[in-house]
Ligand SMILES: [Cu+2]
């Protein structure tokens with residue numbers, strides 16, 4: 001990206017000139033649910049206690065700098081004070097007490113946040129971390145998708161989200177700060193994470209454990225939508241891929257290329273599980289786990305050479321000609 | 337001003353010594369002072385290299401979507417930056433200063449095992465060169481990879497052959513492994529020296545705090561480094577012999593590596609910060625003109641830190657989904673380690689109160705240490721609090737936190753130590769004027785770079801990303817961080833200039849330029865090869881205070 005252009009963008013962003021609709025910034029100070037709010041409460045407590053300690057110590061340092069300076073020309077040594085038992089006892093015991101209070105408060109927080117059973121009525125999804133994209137498996141609902149996690153929202157009632165976290169390769173970490181704390185995604189473990197969304201919207205986050213080359217672009221999008229939109233999305237996802245005769249040529253090309261070794265399009269012979277399920281590709285707003293928006297041009301650029309968009313990602317350029325790319329993408333664009 | 341008789345022995349009368357024999361003298365030396373100087377010098381050179389790596393990263397991250405370096409190069413940069421700073425800057429500076437100062441402070445002629453000492457140094461240097469050779473050799477026969485790109489804690493299974501082809505990770509393993517053997521040997525050497533070679537009158541409780549803290553530090557080195565070496569050998573088995581210790585796909589355990597690594601890694605953090613405590617525990621009293629406040633409690637706190645720091649490693653793993661009980665236990669131990677650390681803080685400040693503070697460069701940098709380490713310590717309490725840690729672990733908040741501890745703390749203390757002991761090492765003073773400029777530039781640069789990182793972390797920015805999306809709200813904070821680097825570069829340029837210029841042109845220092853109290857200031861600057869003409873005899877913790885104030889000696893009060 002051109003440096004000056006992006007500098008202009010930054011100025012625009014910092015001054016708030018362009019705010020992107022309903023996409024929320026991933027700030028822990030803007031919690032959208034109980035887990036994130038609980039952490040924020042503890043944070044303010046910490047700010048209070050640690051802030052007070054910091055101010056006191058800094059004040060004493062400042063005092064000694066202001067009042068206890070050497071006077072030029074006066075070579076006398078000050079009174080030597082070797083220590084003082086009561087004072088030293090005080091600053092051993094008081095910190096112990098403070099630490100104890102903090103310990104009790106946050107121990108409660110730990111037990112509240114770390115759930116091993118799903119809360120009543122929670123939507124349960126298994127998240128599988130892949131280098132460098134996320135797979136979302138809705139289990140009994142019969143939906144496997146990638147890139148965007150969809151959850152329903154009922155007016156006035158926060159949605160509990162209960163995730164089961166698994167990794168297909170190396171360690172990752174699932175982090176959407178507004179919905180709750182993060183949890184690592186580790187290959188030989190199954191972890192659980194309780195999140196909550198108390199309002200509709202699109203929440204973003206990203207992988208927080210270094211997982212190799214494209215760690216920076218292993219983004220997460222969580223779409224919290226009104227129940228009826230969600231139901232619509234769900235029933236669409238449950239259907240096999242559409243077959244549109246007008247793109248038969250592209251479809252044939254896609255099925256003849258080794259795309260099918262990696263990708264699945266349900267209802268066809270494409271049943272690879274190495275890469276994102278493309279059955280309903282067009283229901284996603286983003287591709288490449290969020291590096292770019294899912295537009296006409298971006299999709300073509302991606303299929304032409306994904307390494308230009310996400311250098312190092314696990315999809316190679318398939319060396320199709322521009323015409324073939326167009327044909328394949330015309331087909332992909334019917335996968336609503 | 338010196339109240340001491342200069343040593344009677346002849347000072348070396350130097351004619352021009354031919355370059356080759358001078359080189360030979362350094363390469364073949366077993367003198368703890370020469371080795372100390374070589375350790376610290378190579379540490380500073382590695383510091384400059386790792387600093388430039390960091391500069392590249394900040395340039396890349398100055399705003400989103402930059403293309404200064406690609407993802408692979410960026411990942412190598414932060415891996416090499418972290419690895420270098422921890423193993424090839426922090427470790428040599430700590431071992432080097434212990435090398436130079438401990439025999440002088442305890443009135444000994446050298447370390448207990450001088451040749452083992454030289455062996456340790458050369459292993460360290462070889463390890464560092466091996467690590468950097470990966471830039472060429474990491475390509476290997478496979479022709480892929482160059483420098484390691486697995487992060488300084490090299491989490492499994494990213495380090496397995498499947499995910500890390502070529503030889504870069506092998507270089508990472510071997511470079512650190514080799515250097516680690518050297519450090520362990522030197523640690524043992526140091527312990528033997530401190531326990532066995534103190535001059536007459538110096539009981540354990542009459543040792544300077546510096547020596548006490550280094551003693552604990554070396555025990556930690558000896559305890560913590562071998563588990564790392566073991567883990568690295570297991571990893572080498574995985575990579576070269578087809579074992580599966582950490583290969584999760586084949587039934588190995590990714591968590592095992594995390595446990596082994598952090599069982600080393602957390603004590604390592606204290607191994608690095610304790611020397612900072614050691615430096616300022618000597619410098620603050622001298623420049624406040626007051627005896628250290630509460631010496632016995634300081635010793636107790638040091639020992640307590642040593643013990644507790646062996647039992648906190650899981651705080652690096654709060655987010656891996658261990659049971660609530662384990663998390664609670666390690667949260668407790670982690671918060672507990674803050675208490676002795678706090679005690680130290682309070683005692684340093686109490687030493688200043690009521691003193692007559694002289695704001696020369698060593699004291700300036702010590703004050704920088706106090707304030708910034710205070711902040712780093714407090715954000716440490718934040719991170720010990722598990723729910724908060726779950727939000728920000730592996731985010732830029734953590735990067736900010738540990739740079740306040742290791743840069744704002746350790747590096748500032750190292751700079752204080754350089755300005756303080758440089759006259760002893762070279763016989764010449766460094767420039768106060770350049771030093772003051774460097775201090776203020778570095779204060780501005782450091783805080784500008786690392787302060788905003790706390791914010792970007794809490795706004796959701798993970799660490800180790802080579803680029804980021806626009807409109808996450810991180811732009812301003814990253815830009816500020818990157819601007820801070822400019823100030824830091826200036827500051828370090830001044831440091832290098834000051835060092836080089838002072839070696840040749842600095843003002844003559846004399847034996848005891850700061851009017852200090854520990855034994856190293858009683859011999860010449862630089863000290864002769866045998867350190868002391870006669871073995872010193874001490875009666876208190878401040879032998880030179882006793883000499884300078886015969887009417888009011890310390891041993892009456894201790
Ligand atoms: Cu990642």
Ligand SMILES: [Cu+2]
Pocket residue numbers: 601602603605648649651652
């Ligand atoms: Cu730690």
